[in-house]
Amino acid sequence: MMAAKPKPPAASGPAGQSVLPALLSRPYPAVMGVLNLTPDSFSDGGQFATPERALAQARRMIAEGADIIDIGAESTRPYGSEPISAEEELKRLQPVLSDIVALGVPVSIDSMKSAVVAWALGQGAAIANDVWGLQRDSGMSGLVAERGAPVIVMHNRERADPAIDIMQDIAAFFARSLDIAAKAGISSDKVVLDPGIGFGKTPEQSMTALARLGELQSLGLPILVGASRKRFISTVTPSEPHQRLGGSIAAHLLAAQNGARIIRAHDVAETVQALRVAAAIRERQ
Numbered sequence: 001m002m003a004a005k006p007k008p009p010a011a012s013g014p015a016g017q018s019v020l021p022a023l024l025s026r027p028y029p030a031v032m033g034v035l036n037l038t039p040d041s042f043s044d045g046g047q048f049a050t051p052e053r054a055l056a057q058a059r060r061m062i063a064e065g066a067d068i069i070d071i072g073a074e075s076t077r078p079y080g081s082e083p084i085s086a087e088e089e090l091k092r093l094q095p096v097l098s099d100i101v102a103l104g105v106p107v108s109i110d111s112m113k114s115a116v117v118a119w120a121l122g123q124g125a126a127i128a129n130d131v132w133g134l135q136r137d138s139g140m141s142g143l144v145a146e147r148g149a150p151v152i153v154m155h156n157r158e159r160a161d162p163a164i165d166i167m168q169d170i171a172a173f174f175a176r177s178l179d180i181a182a183k184a185g186i187s188s189d190k191v192v193l194d195p196g197i198g199f200g201k202t203p204e205q206s207m208t209a210l211a212r213l214g215e216l217q218s219l220g221l222p223i224l225v226g227a228s229r230k231r232f233i234s235t236v237t238p239s240e241p242h243q244r245l246g247g248s249i250a251a252h253l254l255a256a257q258n259g260a261r262i263i264r265a266h267d268v269a270e271t272v273q274a275l276r277v278a279a280a281i282r283e284r285q
């Protein structure tokens with residue numbers, strides 16, 4: 001008698017708040033598949049800019065083992081991306097978000113604007129992904145608290161400062177974010193921390209953040225890492241974004257070893273396989 005196929009965790013909306021425990025309870029990290037509805041994302045801009053291509057990519061990542069689909073309609077790259085209005089961001093999201101939510105896997109909305117996050121949560125997105133860690137849009141924390149949604153709080157800086165101790169900067173940033181979250185009424189079991197690889201950091205500092213990720217464990221909150229195709233890889237072996245799979249996998253395996261519980265990746269199949277094989281081997285140590 002075949003064991004019943006495990007039901008996917010509750011997909012979205014108010015039930016979405018149950019989504020984290022299910023994802024964090026396994027011996028290997030959850031994988032968040034990146035879906036950029038942008039013309040200018042640093043590694044895959046324009047590839048999924050039509051609803052058909054976006055839906056097909058979401059289906060493909062789910063088939064490859066993605067536990068979460070992270071949808072972003074505005075590039076966050078520090079240089080070369082055009083900031084867009086909330087209207088433009090919504091225009092990119094509206095044709096496709098609810099169809100992707102209907103696929104039954106939790107969706108996170110990667111947006112710096114509370115108006116966009118509010119709309120997306122209303123459409124069934126389950127998680128807010130704020131690359132400014134509740135510190136940019138003053139409406140974000142109240143919104144997240146009111147909806148009871150989990151929130152990814154990512155470290156960011158306007159610009160890199162090679163002279164600082166990046167781990168101290170990350171810790172101080174998270175202290176501010178967690179204070180904002182507490183004041184807004186976001187319970188700590190809804191917060192995921194992310195060191196923001198590639199954001200306001202030199203390549204050296206990105207690698208230091210990965211190497212010293214374990215220091216963030218003391219905060220007692222789940223950690224997400226997104227090193228996928230990021231520029232620091234090219235400082236080790238010169239490569240274009242689509243040539244950085246090996247470096248992305250290496251960074252994510254080390255991040256998992258150093259405590260990351262969610263991995264944000266473009267190449268889902270390879271990342272899922274690498275993380276699960278590494279976990280299976282570690283179980284035999």
Ligand SMILES: Nc1nc2ncc(COP(=O)(O)OP(=O)(O)O)nc2c(=O)[nH]1
Pocket residue numbers: 034036038040041042043044072074075076077081110129130131152154194196197224225226227264
């Ligand atoms: N939480 C979180 N969100 C993120 N959003 C975008 C990017 C940048 O990658 P990508 O989305 O591929 O590029 P772009 O922002 O140019 O669309 N990285 C992260 C990350 O590391 N963590």
